[in-house]
Amino acid sequence: xxxxxxxxxxxxxxxxxxxxxxxxxxxxxxxxxxxxxxxxxxxxxxxxxxxxxxxxxxxxxxxxxxxxxxxxxxxxxxxxxxxxxxxxxxxxxxxxxxxxxxxxxxxxxxxxxxxxxxxxxxxxxxxxxxxxxxxxxxxxxxxxxxxxxxxxxxxxxxxxxxxxxxxxxxxxxxxxxxxxxxxxxxxx
Amino acid sequence: xxxxxxxxxxxxxxxxxxxxxxxxxxxxxxxxxxxxxxxxxxxxxxxxxxxxxxxxxxxxxxxxxxxxxxxxxxxxxxxxxxxxxxxxxxxxxxxxxxxxxxxxxx
Ligand SMILES: [Zn+2]
Numbered sequence: 418x419x420x421x422x423x424x425x426x427x428x429x430x431x432x433x434x435x436x437x438x439x440x441x442x443x444x445x446x447x448x449x450x451x452x453x454x455x456x457x458x459x460x461x462x463x464x465x466x467x468x469x470x471x472x473x474x475x476x477x478x479x480x481x482x483x484x485x486x487x488x489x490x491x492x493x494x495x496x497x498x499x500x501x502x503x504x505x506x507x508x509x510x511x512x513x514x515x516x517x518x519x520x521x522x523x524x525x526x527x528x529x530x531x532x533x534x535x536x537x538x539x540x541x542x543x544x545x546x547x548x549x550x551x552x553x554x555x556x557x558x559x560x561x562x563x564x565x566x567x568x569x570x571x572x573x574x575x576x577x578x579x580x581x582x583x584x585x586x587x588x589x590x591x592x593x594x595x596x597x598x599x600x601x602x603x604x605x
Numbered sequence: 606x607x608x609x610x611x612x613x614x615x616x617x618x619x620x621x622x623x624x625x626x627x628x629x630x631x632x633x634x635x636x637x638x639x640x641x642x643x644x645x646x647x648x649x650x651x652x653x654x655x656x657x658x659x660x661x662x663x664x665x666x667x668x669x670x671x672x673x674x675x676x677x678x679x680x681x682x683x684x685x686x687x688x689x690x691x692x693x694x695x696x697x698x699x700x701x702x703x704x705x706x707x708x709x710x711x
Contacts (some may be wrong), residue, residue: 470614470615471614471615471616484667485613485614485667485668485669486613486614486667486669488667544618544619544621544622545618556616557614557665557666557667558618558622558665558666559621559622559665564664564665
């Protein structure tokens with residue numbers, strides 16, 4: 418893979434929250450029986466654990482995102498995606514599974530700002546009760562018209578993924594929603 | 606608006622996060638079946654005013670198919686359950702029975 422570029426080319430919007438291109442990220446989809454001991458062992462090989470239902474496991478420069486009862490999305494530095502997929506495949510030899518580098522499939526966006534503004538921005542766009550959304554939780558849902566998933570990295574940072582082909586739509590949608598003058602103030 | 610709980614993610618999501626997949630628990634009649642059976646399987650669908658068992662997909666979420674039991678007139682949702690069954694589980698049937706008898710008593 419040469420000259421990989423993000424769909425958003427480093428775009429940034431500064432409003433009530435800052436919406437930014439999250440940069441290139443290695444993404445490996447891991448599918449199989451998440452409860453199997455072999456799966457836990459494989460996750461350990463790449464320095465992670467298998468997240469519980471709707472949870473995110475974060476460790477240094479990597480994360481494991483619960484996607485469905487048989488799917489976890491592994492996030493690693495972009496250059497390590499191939500090696501991570503290979504390590505998982507090797508660790509799961511003989512076990513029914515799938516570990517594939519899907520780094521080109523999705524775009525990452527990074528939202529930063531006050532927790533109230535972050536919650537409000539997402540609440541305006543997704544049919545999710547943002548009063549109840551907690552740290553360490555991932556929500557796959559709808560943002561406007563397209564699928565996305567988001568989680569809070571800390572109280573002032575949200576990471577959001579969407580399919581690469583709709584990255585610009587998601588960026589523009591978030592930018593309009595987080596524009597100055599659009600505050601509702603529900604979250605304080 | 607319907608609020609459905611996906612049995613796979615445990616998410617209580619609103620209707621637009623899901624996609625309706627029509628009547629549940631259809632028995633497939635394929636090659637070798639009679640024309641009448643195939644015709645009924647292919648084209649005939651219930652359209653009740655009342656309790657209905659349906660297939661839904663958590664299309665913007667985990668992507669899984671599941672079942673829902675709801676009332677098409679009141680939009681009351683009696684419950685959702687996994688896709689890997691050919692009929693509604695007893696707890697859902699009990700809830701429907703309780704709801705219909707409570708309704709009849711009024
Ligand atoms: Zn789901």
